[in-house]
Every structure is written in C-alpha cells, then in structure tokens.
Amino acid sequence: MAAFGSKTDLDRTRDYRERVIILGSGWAGYTLCQQLDHKKYQVVIVSPRSYFVFTPLLASTSVGTLEFRTALEPIRNRRNKASFIQGWADNVDLYNKTVTIEEAVVDPNQGLALTGSRHEGKDQSQLQTENASKSKSGQLFDLRYDKLIIGVGCYNQTFGVPGxxxxxxxxxxxxxxxxxxxxxxxxxxxxxxxxxxxxxxxxxxxxxxxxxxxxxxxxxxxxxxxxxxxxxxxxxxxxxxxxxxxxxxxxxxxxxxxxxxxxxxxxxxxxxxxxxxxxxxxxxxxxxxxxxxxxxxxxxxxxxxxxxxxxxxxxxxxxxxxGLMMNPFIQQALSEIRRFPPNEVIFKSKVEDAQKVDWHIMQDPKTGSIVTNDRLRVLITPDGPHGAMKAHLRDVFAIGDCSVIENKQYPATAQVASQKAIWLARRLNRQDLHTTRFAFNNMGIMAYIGNWRAIVDGAKGVGNVSGRTAWVLWRGAYLAKSISWRNRILIPMYWFLNWAFGRDISRF
Amino acid sequence: MAAFGSKTDLDRTRDYRERVIILGSGWAGYTLCQQLDHKKYQVVIVSPRSYFVFTPLLASTSVGTLEFRTALEPIRNRRNKASFIQGWADNVDLYNKTVTIEEAVVDPNQGLALTGSRHEGKDQSQLQTENASKSKSGQLFDLRYDKLIIGVGCYNQTFGVPGxxxxxxxxxxxxxxxxxxxxxxxxxxxxxxxxxxxxxxxxxxxxxxxxxxxxxxxxxxxxxxxxxxxxxxxxxxxxxxxxxxxxxxxxxxxxxxxxxxxxxxxxxxxxxxxxxxxxxxxxxxxxxxxxxxxxxxxxxxxxxxxxxxxxxxxxxxxxxxxGLMMNPFIQQALSEIRRFPPNEVIFKSKVEDAQKVDWHIMQDPKTGSIVTNDRLRVLITPDGPHGAMKAHLRDVFAIGDCSVIENKQYPATAQVASQKAIWLARRLNRQDLHTTRFAFNNMGIMAYIGNWRAIVDGAKGVGNVSGRTAWVLWRGAYLAKSISWRNRILIPMYWFLNWAFGRDISRF
The missing domain is CATH 3.50.50.100 (FAD/NAD(P)-binding domain)
Structure with missing residues (x-):
C-alpha cells in the first residue's frame, strides 16, 4: 500500500526549489501565495478552508445583496501554481523544520467562524492517544519546510459571555x-x-x-x-x-x-x-x-x-x-521551542551558550500575538531569567492578525495583513530581505452605513468623506480590490440585478 | 394574545374573491400560481419549500456550471401577489373544505429530495397525540378553501434497496x-x-x-x-x-x-x-x-x-x-372521504343515495396517483361493491406528477405538469372549464450528453437532432423557458464565466 502518495509527489515536483509552507489562507496567507515566485519556491498552502474570503463583502452576502461566491476565491484554480493541503497545522517542530498537519477535508464546521480551540477540554494524554491513532489512519502527517509563514489569523472573541x-x-x-x-x-x-x-x-x-x-x-x-x-x-x-x-x-x-x-x-x-x-x-x-x-x-x-x-x-x-481572540494554535503549537534551532538564528544579543537554555517564541503580553521584527521574522527568547537575550528565526515569518511587529502599533486589519504579505513576497522573490524593513502605509478606512451612504476616513488624495460620494468610493474600492475577473464581473452584475429585481429570498 | 394573526389577515384581504389553495410549488403549483388572475382569486400557495426549482438546470448547478440560485425562483418576490405559507399539507377535509397545514419554516431537511413519509413508523394514536400538541403550539392549523389544487409531486423511488x-x-x-x-x-x-x-x-x-x-x-x-x-x-x-x-x-x-x-x-x-x-x-x-x-x-x-x-x-x-414513488400524502390525507361532500359533486352515473355509502378518492392501481377527469377534477368512487359508481369533485383539482388523467398515458414530466397548470389557470380565469378538455401537446424532449453535445427528440419544427446543433437548441430552450429576468441574465453570464475562468471549486 503506497501511502503518503502526494508527499512523494510534492518531493518529486520540487525541482531544487526551496519549499515555503504557508499556514492560513486569509488576507495574509492567500495574498502571499499569489505574489510568490513559483519558479523560485515550491509553495504549499495549508488551511482548513478551500478558499480565501474577501471579508469586506461578507456583510453584503449575508443579506443577499451579493451571492456568497462573489466574496470567495478558491485556493485551487486553473492558474494558481501553489500546492494546497486542506488541513489544520497541528504542531510545528522549529528544530527539525517540520509541520504536523491534520487533514480537514470533511469538516461539518467548515466555513464557520472559530470561537474555541479544537482541542478544548482534552488533556495532554488524551491528545497524545488521539494523535497516535490519527497518525495511523493517515489523518495526521508531517511535512518539511525550508521557510514557514504563519498567517493563521484570529478567532472570534466572545469574552466568555454565556450562550x-x-x-x-x-x-x-x-x-x-x-x-x-x-x-x-x-x-x-x-x-x-x-x-x-x-x-x-x-x-x-x-x-x-x-x-x-x-x-x-x-x-x-x-x-x-x-x-x-x-x-x-x-x-x-x-x-x-x-x-x-x-x-x-x-x-x-x-x-x-x-x-x-x-x-x-x-x-x-x-x-x-x-x-x-x-x-x-x-x-x-x-x-x-x-x-x-x-x-x-x-x-x-x-x-x-x-x-x-x-x-x-x-x-x-x-x-x-x-473583536478578535488569539488563535489557540499559537499557544498550543508554538509556545515551546526548548532546543535552540540549528543554523537558524541570527543573534540580537550575545549568548554564552544557546544550547544550555530553553527557548520560546515571543508573544505580545496583552494579546498573545506572535512578535516579529520589522522584517517579519519571528522572535524567540529564553525561558526564565535569561529574558534579556533575544534572537530571531531566520526562516520563520508571521504575518496577519496573529502577529505584531515589536514596538509597532498597527491595527489588526486586512490592509496591514495584505501589505505585510506583499512586502514579504517581494523580499523573498528578490532575496533582499536584509536591505529593507516593513512599514505600514495607511490607505484609509471605510464603512458602509446604509441607504447608499458610506464614510471614508483618511483615504489617499481624498481625506475624510461621508454620504453618497463616500458610497461611490466604497463600492469602487471593493470592486477594484476584488481579486479575480470572475468576481469583478459578477459583483456589479449582482448589484444591478438586486437593485432592479430585488434580492433573492429563497432559503435552502 | 392575538393568535392566528394572518389567518385573519388572509380573511381580511380576501375581498369577496374565491380562495384557491395550491398545495405544492413545483412545475404544477408554481406555474398555476403565476398564471391565476389574482383579481378574481385569493391565491394561497402551501409548500414546504420557499422556492420553485427549475429542475432541468439542477444537474448543471450540482457541478458548478451554474450557481444554485439560477435554478430557483423564490415564491415570495416583489411581484408575486399570492400568499405563501411554508408548510406541509397534513390533511384535507373534503367535506368541510379545509386543509390542515403543518408549518415547516425551520426544517433541517429543507431543499432535499423526499424519500420516505414524514410520519414513517408512527401509529395512528402516536400521530394523534403529536398532532394535538402541534395544534396547541400553533404548528398545525386549518385553512378553508373554495378551490383546492393538489400539486404535491412525487418522492424519489429507492425500491427499498438497503443503504x-x-x-x-x-x-x-x-x-x-x-x-x-x-x-x-x-x-x-x-x-x-x-x-x-x-x-x-x-x-x-x-x-x-x-x-x-x-x-x-x-x-x-x-x-x-x-x-x-x-x-x-x-x-x-x-x-x-x-x-x-x-x-x-x-x-x-x-x-x-x-x-x-x-x-x-x-x-x-x-x-x-x-x-x-x-x-x-x-x-x-x-x-x-x-x-x-x-x-x-x-x-x-x-x-x-x-x-x-x-x-x-x-x-x-x-x-x-x-424514478418516482407516489407521495405518501395521497394515501395518508386523501384516500378516505367517507361522507359524500355536499354540493360538490357532479355525477357521472346514477347514485341511489350517495350519503349511505363511504367514498374514497380514485387512485391509479399501478402508481397510486390521484385519478382526474380530463378537466383535471379529482374523481371519487364508493368503497366496496358500489365500484361502478363514480363522481368528481367540483372544486378539487390535481395536477403534476401526483396525478394522472383517466385513460390517458401522459409521462410524468415538467412539460405535462406545466401544460396542465397553464390550461387550468386559463379555465379558472375565464370560468369556462365546462367548455373544453385538457390535451397534452408534446413539444419534444431533450438531454445534454456532455462535451457541448445534446440530443433532441421530436421538437416542433425540428424533429430529431443530435450533437452540437442539439446542444445549441438545448441551451436556447432552457434559457427561453427561464422564468425571471434575473435568471435570464445570470445563466448566460455564468455559462460565459465558467467557460472563460473555470468553475469555482470552493467548498462551504
């Protein structure tokens, strides 16, 4: 029985390229995947969803102003050259550079907001037994990476309010x-x-x-x-x-x-x-x-x-x-490193003997986000009293809502996530990460407020606008930002049809 | 507590019109509802689904050639003047001219093919207890009709094959x-x-x-x-x-x-x-x-x-x-009449005393379908040895796959169902039912066979055609038969987009 077939396929089609594993298919992961040079890198995107969601249009789809699929881009399509594995990243071994993936093709909660850990209420020994059985059934498997991009996003915050x-x-x-x-x-x-x-x-x-x-x-x-x-x-x-x-x-x-x-x-x-x-x-x-x-x-x-x-x-x-709650993956899979990863770290301060102390990933004390430097590399620091020591992982990056840049206060928005992704993809494509640093360029924010009116705050060359003009800007911006031509054609078509004939209220 | 609010609403907005209750929203019921003159009749459509399905396009939607909603027409829309109650017809009292309706707004099996009775495995006393509690909770209620049109369709035949x-x-x-x-x-x-x-x-x-x-x-x-x-x-x-x-x-x-x-x-x-x-x-x-x-x-x-x-x-x-299996509703709700409905029957043969015998609806012995005359009126006959007697109900009609015309062999197709519906609507609008009889006009049948080819059998003015020409006829016919302008615009749009960019394979 030739198990692990396409892992072999992945290895076979690699052709001396570095393998970049991207965790997540949101604004961070999907944008990066679109921008990376697939001639230079073998890109593997791992996500529990088979699509990217154009989140600003979700509210419109929820009332039928737009059809659901106009807010989606499938990860697999005729043009996308990346490999895709539908699954959850379950664990990351930063020392041996492997990701443990749990497949998630048939998942009844697919497409729903995440509000709690998948492993809620299971203790360590239960998890181990479960994982052993999942490995045996081929549901859990490892994949090696050369570069890892963490863009797993956040969960929904409920503040524990009952019900x-x-x-x-x-x-x-x-x-x-x-x-x-x-x-x-x-x-x-x-x-x-x-x-x-x-x-x-x-x-x-x-x-x-x-x-x-x-x-x-x-x-x-x-x-x-x-x-x-x-x-x-x-x-x-x-x-x-x-x-x-x-x-x-x-x-x-x-x-x-x-x-x-x-x-x-x-x-x-x-x-x-x-x-x-x-x-x-x-x-x-x-x-x-x-x-x-x-x-x-x-x-x-x-x-x-x-x-x-x-x-x-x-x-x-x-x-x-x-608002957002930190992704439990950060705590469960990334908080411990212990052994100092080999050939992977560039020191920011001197270390007597990095092998002698246990290391962990730096997390923002307030939100629990992964802390990166301004080249988006993940920072690590030793446990215990060695707190002054700090290093960063050469081949591990974090982007999107699950990460913050040290000493920077950028908002957790799609705009920041996609700017980080585009910047990082360019650096990796040109291999010039050492020459430049990421800086967020605020393009303004906007919101639809109903009745064909919107508000736009701080848009380049426009400033603050409200009312109908802002609504035109709002629609124009989302149409321009839509990713595929399919959706650029369908979105105005649905806007027109639902204006002319009313929204469809069939339920199924 | 003002319960039964919109029943009062229905009574209030009736304005001396006859009330026509249509059971079912398929090719038979939906077409009839579209064609009836709402100035002459108060039309109430009762169906467990909130939409009509344009069935010939379902196969296309199931593989993503078309979006799901292009095969749907919502029963409620800005133009439709009929009243709609989302529910199952649970029983019909042909003597007192009332329909018992069980509401079905929140139904987890909504939109799925029917394969077995909702009341499977429940005996008579269980059903009675259940119905009493449903009546109390407002889930079950009665509605009076002047005319009743039965277009409940069929279930899917599985021949009892296990699994x-x-x-x-x-x-x-x-x-x-x-x-x-x-x-x-x-x-x-x-x-x-x-x-x-x-x-x-x-x-x-x-x-x-x-x-x-x-x-x-x-x-x-x-x-x-x-x-x-x-x-x-x-x-x-x-x-x-x-x-x-x-x-x-x-x-x-x-x-x-x-x-x-x-x-x-x-x-x-x-x-x-x-x-x-x-x-x-x-x-x-x-x-x-x-x-x-x-x-x-x-x-x-x-x-x-x-x-x-x-x-x-x-x-x-x-x-x-x-293929099709008879709708269990026919057996459960219609098979027994017993008392001879007053002022409702025109005799086809002499009856000594219609009140002295028990009556039942005529069903096709092979399929169990309701038998109608060629004016689509439902036929009834007495139980037992009075089998030669026969009568029809003046105000109860049956159309679509759940019915057959006595001594006629029309196929159980959308074409027959919609022709019956259009014919009946015209007769009711003009009140000239007694002057004419329904006859099926075969417009031919067609099927898509893949790779941009189809077969067309017996189409008017065309005859038998196969291959690409037939495919053009196939697409043209379904586009022309599409009911709403919304879908007439969307269907060719999706045909084009999926040809140009490929089908969307996002799953959610």
Whole structure:
C-alpha cells in the first residue's frame, strides 16, 4: 500500500526549489501565495478552508445583496501554481523544520467562524492517544519546510459571555454569512405564519448586533437596506414589527474613525431608525423569548438577550462582532521551542551558550500575538531569567492578525495583513530581505452605513468623506480590490440585478 | 394574545374573491400560481419549500456550471401577489373544505429530495397525540378553501434497496445539488491528500450513477465536463484515477428517446470514457471501501456498491435517480372521504343515495396517483361493491406528477405538469372549464450528453437532432423557458464565466 502518495509527489515536483509552507489562507496567507515566485519556491498552502474570503463583502452576502461566491476565491484554480493541503497545522517542530498537519477535508464546521480551540477540554494524554491513532489512519502527517509563514489569523472573541458561542451568529467566514441569511429569512417567514401572535412577531423581528465596529455597523446597514428595499414589499404587513439595535460596551461606535465621521454615521443610523445603545454590557444570550408561552412553536425561534441593568430583550437573532481572540494554535503549537534551532538564528544579543537554555517564541503580553521584527521574522527568547537575550528565526515569518511587529502599533486589519504579505513576497522573490524593513502605509478606512451612504476616513488624495460620494468610493474600492475577473464581473452584475429585481429570498 | 394573526389577515384581504389553495410549488403549483388572475382569486400557495426549482438546470448547478440560485425562483418576490405559507399539507377535509397545514419554516431537511413519509413508523394514536400538541403550539392549523389544487409531486423511488436512503445522493431539489457539489469536491480533495494511497484514490474518484434516464445521463455528462474541463487542470495528477459508471436495470438507457438518439448518446458516452452498464441490479449501498483498511481516514469517505452477480464496487459517490414513488400524502390525507361532500359533486352515473355509502378518492392501481377527469377534477368512487359508481369533485383539482388523467398515458414530466397548470389557470380565469378538455401537446424532449453535445427528440419544427446543433437548441430552450429576468441574465453570464475562468471549486 503506497501511502503518503502526494508527499512523494510534492518531493518529486520540487525541482531544487526551496519549499515555503504557508499556514492560513486569509488576507495574509492567500495574498502571499499569489505574489510568490513559483519558479523560485515550491509553495504549499495549508488551511482548513478551500478558499480565501474577501471579508469586506461578507456583510453584503449575508443579506443577499451579493451571492456568497462573489466574496470567495478558491485556493485551487486553473492558474494558481501553489500546492494546497486542506488541513489544520497541528504542531510545528522549529528544530527539525517540520509541520504536523491534520487533514480537514470533511469538516461539518467548515466555513464557520472559530470561537474555541479544537482541542478544548482534552488533556495532554488524551491528545497524545488521539494523535497516535490519527497518525495511523493517515489523518495526521508531517511535512518539511525550508521557510514557514504563519498567517493563521484570529478567532472570534466572545469574552466568555454565556450562550454566545451556542446561540449567536458570527460574521467571519462564508458559512457564517449563509447561516445569517437563512436565519434572517426564517424569522420573517415564521412571523408571517397565521399562528404567530403579534407579540412574538415584534420580538423575532428584532435583530440585535453586538459590537459597534465596522463589521457590526456594516451588517446593520445592509440589514436595514434589505428590510426597507425588499422586505417592505414582500412582507408589507410585517415591517411595523421590525427593529435593529446595535449594542456596544464603549461609549461610542466606530471608534477607529474620525469622531466627526462616527457622528455622521450615528446620526444617519438614528434617522434610519436603527437604535444604537452604547455603554451596554451583555450578560447572556439564551433560547426562548421573555414573557411568551414557551410551547408556542414560533416563539422557539427567538432568543433572550440579557443586558446589564435593563429588562430582558426578546430578539430573533444576535450578530456578535466584538473583536478578535488569539488563535489557540499559537499557544498550543508554538509556545515551546526548548532546543535552540540549528543554523537558524541570527543573534540580537550575545549568548554564552544557546544550547544550555530553553527557548520560546515571543508573544505580545496583552494579546498573545506572535512578535516579529520589522522584517517579519519571528522572535524567540529564553525561558526564565535569561529574558534579556533575544534572537530571531531566520526562516520563520508571521504575518496577519496573529502577529505584531515589536514596538509597532498597527491595527489588526486586512490592509496591514495584505501589505505585510506583499512586502514579504517581494523580499523573498528578490532575496533582499536584509536591505529593507516593513512599514505600514495607511490607505484609509471605510464603512458602509446604509441607504447608499458610506464614510471614508483618511483615504489617499481624498481625506475624510461621508454620504453618497463616500458610497461611490466604497463600492469602487471593493470592486477594484476584488481579486479575480470572475468576481469583478459578477459583483456589479449582482448589484444591478438586486437593485432592479430585488434580492433573492429563497432559503435552502 | 392575538393568535392566528394572518389567518385573519388572509380573511381580511380576501375581498369577496374565491380562495384557491395550491398545495405544492413545483412545475404544477408554481406555474398555476403565476398564471391565476389574482383579481378574481385569493391565491394561497402551501409548500414546504420557499422556492420553485427549475429542475432541468439542477444537474448543471450540482457541478458548478451554474450557481444554485439560477435554478430557483423564490415564491415570495416583489411581484408575486399570492400568499405563501411554508408548510406541509397534513390533511384535507373534503367535506368541510379545509386543509390542515403543518408549518415547516425551520426544517433541517429543507431543499432535499423526499424519500420516505414524514410520519414513517408512527401509529395512528402516536400521530394523534403529536398532532394535538402541534395544534396547541400553533404548528398545525386549518385553512378553508373554495378551490383546492393538489400539486404535491412525487418522492424519489429507492425500491427499498438497503443503504440508498442513507448513503446515496439524489438530484431533485437544490439542497441535493449542493450536497453533490460538496461531496464531489471532497472526493477530489481527499484524493489529493499526501496520505491517500492510490488504491483508495481509484475508488473514491469512481462516481456511480444509478438510473439511465435523462436526469442520470445529464448528471453524468455534466460531471464528465467538470472533470475534463476543470479538474484536469486543477488536479492533473488525479485524472488517471477518475471514472464514471452509469448503471441501469433495463437493457437500454434513455428509453424515452428514439432508439437512434439513445444509441448516439451511448456511443458518445463510450467515446468520452463513461461506462454504461445496463441490465444491472443494485443490491445494496454501504459505507466503507472493499479490500481497504477501514481505519484509513481517506477510505471512510468511500462507499461500496453491491451489484448482483458482480464483485463489490468501491465508489466515492452514488447518484440515485431511478424514478418516482407516489407521495405518501395521497394515501395518508386523501384516500378516505367517507361522507359524500355536499354540493360538490357532479355525477357521472346514477347514485341511489350517495350519503349511505363511504367514498374514497380514485387512485391509479399501478402508481397510486390521484385519478382526474380530463378537466383535471379529482374523481371519487364508493368503497366496496358500489365500484361502478363514480363522481368528481367540483372544486378539487390535481395536477403534476401526483396525478394522472383517466385513460390517458401522459409521462410524468415538467412539460405535462406545466401544460396542465397553464390550461387550468386559463379555465379558472375565464370560468369556462365546462367548455373544453385538457390535451397534452408534446413539444419534444431533450438531454445534454456532455462535451457541448445534446440530443433532441421530436421538437416542433425540428424533429430529431443530435450533437452540437442539439446542444445549441438545448441551451436556447432552457434559457427561453427561464422564468425571471434575473435568471435570464445570470445563466448566460455564468455559462460565459465558467467557460472563460473555470468553475469555482470552493467548498462551504
């Protein structure tokens, strides 16, 4: 039985090129893979998803303004020359330069936001037994690298609020968008049933968004458009029951934006009837509606949101978007190195005998992110009292939301991730990493706020803009940034069709 | 608590119109709903699905030639004036003219082919207890009709072959198409894993199609195109392992077609490398591969097809398309009437005292279909020895695959269903049912056979055509028959994009 077939294939097709393994297929990993010179490197991308998600368009797909696949680029396509392994990086041996991969082709949670470790609740000995059996079944296997790029991204932060992981909807991957679209339309269809009483209608058509960052705001705006452009015509009798509320723990929403723009957005929301409730703390999310007979079938769809110091809120759906949590992979697979990797480290300070101490990867004390230098190489430091010593790994890089550059405060955005990826790909292609250092070039931020209006903050040559002009910029920017010609044609086509004929509300 | 809100809404918006309840949203029900004059009738469509499926394009969507929604039309849209209740018709009281509806908004099996009764394995008393509780929770409710149109369609026939319901893929609804697309790509991605041995690759890339009718043949053709146009470029190393086999119990495939056309299709398949194995009986379908270590993860995806008198066949997927089975609704909800419905029946033969005998709906003895007269009115007949008596229900019609016309042999096709629906809608709109009788006008049949070739049998003004010309007719016909402008624009757009850039193989 010739097992490990295509590992041999990978070795055979390598042709003296260095093998670059990229972990992750998000803005960091996918961009890098697209930019690397495949004549110089054998690129292997390892990711549990078979596609890249163009995240700024997810909110649009979640209400049907765009079809789901317009926000996706498959990793495998006719042009991409990289090899792809659909799996999780389970462990990295930085000493022997191998990655342990767990295949993830048939995964029921594919395409959904990650909220907790895959290995939650298993102790070390359970994990070892499990891994031994997975190795035997060919589910777990090792792959050697010459260069490793870590771009595994972050998980969704839930702050441990009870019920959120189980009952909230997230908006980080295309499966999330699909779940939201389905649930939204289910709420309307249930409200339309002859047996649904008005007090249930009022609650299940109340949509709560937790988190007033760009994702939460754009989703609320898209939902408002769906309700007022389409649902108003399709379910005219139900519109009086609909409501959108944005909750945020801080005193303002859109704190990343200039305060005038944030105020413009808040005022626009107020005029559109979207309720923004700031300085609110969510305490729990549970199934069922307050003050409604729990046996009533239509009430079973509803949820109860407990807000500190306020009466319980009956809602139909809760979109949770309160930021990022460090990827447990960093802690589980990377925190320990112990032996000093051979021929791999360039010292930043003198070491008497690097072999005598145990080493670990540097992590940001606040967020737990991997710390890199400004050439994006991962930094390591010895355990214990040797804290002043520091070195970096020559062939291991970290980019995207799972990493920070030492002493720099760049935001965890797609823009930073893709700039890092492009910079690193150029350096590797030209082999001139030693001559230059990465610096972030802020191109501005933007958010859609509904009703064909947007806000744009600090865009090059434009500055701060709000309203319809900003909306034109917003659409233009996302169209220009779309990666494939397929999507550049489909996106405006769907914008036109859904404007002309309305959004498709079939559920399946 | 104002329960049963929109039933009141329905009553309020009725405005002295007759209420027509349509059961089903397929070719029969959806077409009728589109054609009825909403000024004359209050139309209420009851269906477990929120959309109509343009079935001829399903095979294309299952391999990604078209996006799923191009084969769908949502029942609710900006223009449709009919009311819609998403639910199952659970019972019909023909005496009191009411339908009992069970709501089905949140149904995990939504969009999947039906293979067995929802009430399978429950006895009468269990059903009664369940229904009492469902009525209390508002899940079950009654709705009065003036006219009832039964267009509930058929289920998928599995002939009780063990393992088919559990492990085969069907192709009757959009959820089926999505499952197939995902599974197909999973088979390729699993085969591409470094730990998948060649003997497993050869089996999980073997796709079996059971049933050589138009659906099975068109699916095989589309799959062949996917493999040779896209997979050959995306997974060049795997193509040598792929195989498609069509099994049929009869000695020929495409028996609906002229024998020369069927032979053309078979020869074309043979040249394309698709194996047609006729006169084969499938005995079972079970998980796992023959002669492969069952602990091997990649082998777990595979299935074993047991063919009578042949060695077991290891396959990656089995598409099951062996025809139709009568909808259990007919037996469960319609077979008994007992009391003779008042003012509702026009006699075909003299009855001494219709109230003294028990009546039942006439069913075709072979298929179990509802028998109608050639005005599509449902026929009834008394139980027991009064068999010569016969009558028809004035206000109850049956159309589509669940019905046959007495002494007529029309095929169970979309064409017959939509012609019946259009004819009936015209008669009801003009109120001239008594002046005319339905007759089927055969417009010909067609099937795609892969590699940009098709066969067309008996099309008006064209006759029998095969090859590229037939392919042009095939595409033209489906484009012309597409219902909405949205889809008439999107379908050629996707045809072009997938030809130019390849099909999208992202899985989620």
């Amino acid at each position: 959120v992981i189980q009952h909230a909807n997230f908006l980080k991957d295309v499966g999330d968008a699909r779940k939201i679209r389905k649930r939204l339309l289910e709420c309307f269809e249930t409200a339309a049933l002859p047996t649904t009483p008005d007090n249930v209608r009022r609650q299940i058509l109340h949509f709560a968004v937790v988190g007033g960052g760009p994702t939460g705001i754009e989703f609320s705006a898209e939902l408002h458009d769906l309700i007022h452009e389409d649902m108003a015509r399709i379910y005219p009798g139900l519109i009086k029951f609909t409501k959108i509320t944005v909750f945020d723990v801080s005193p303002n929403v859109l704190s990343q934006f200039d305060s005038k723009l944030a105020k413009f957005a808040s005022d626009h929301f107020a005029r559109s009837g979207i309720d923004i409730r700031t300085s609110r703390r969510i305490q729990s999310l549970s199934p069922g509606l307050p003050d409604v007979d729990p046996h009533l079938q239509s009430a079973r769809l509803g949820l109860t949101l407990q807000v500190k110091g306020e009466p319980d809120e009956g809602i139909g759906m809760c979109i949770w978007s309160t | 088919v319901i559990q492990h085969a893929n069907f192709l009757k609804d959009v959820g089926d198409a999505r499952k197939i697309r995902k599974r197909l790509l999973e088979c390729f991605e699993t085969a591409a894993l470094p730990t998948t041995p060649d003997n497993v690759r050869r089996q999980i890339l073997h796709f079996a199609v059971v049933g050589g009718g138009p659906t099975g043949i068109e699916f095989s053709a589309e799959l062949h195109d996917l493999i040779h146009e896209d997979m050959a470029r995306i997974y060049p190393g795997l193509i040598k392992f792929t195989k498609i086999t069509v099994f049929d119990v009869s000695p020929n495939v495409l028996s609906q077609f002229d024998s020369k056309l069927a032979k053309f299709a078979s020869d074309h398949f043979a040249r394309s490398g698709i194996d047609i194995r006729t006169s084969r009986r499938i005995q079972s379908l079970s998980p796992g591969l023959p002669d492969v270590d069952p602990h091997l993860q990649s082998a777990r995806l595979g299935l074993t097809l047991q063919v009578k008198g042949e060695p077991d066949e290891g396959i990656g997927m089995c598409i099951w398309s062996t």
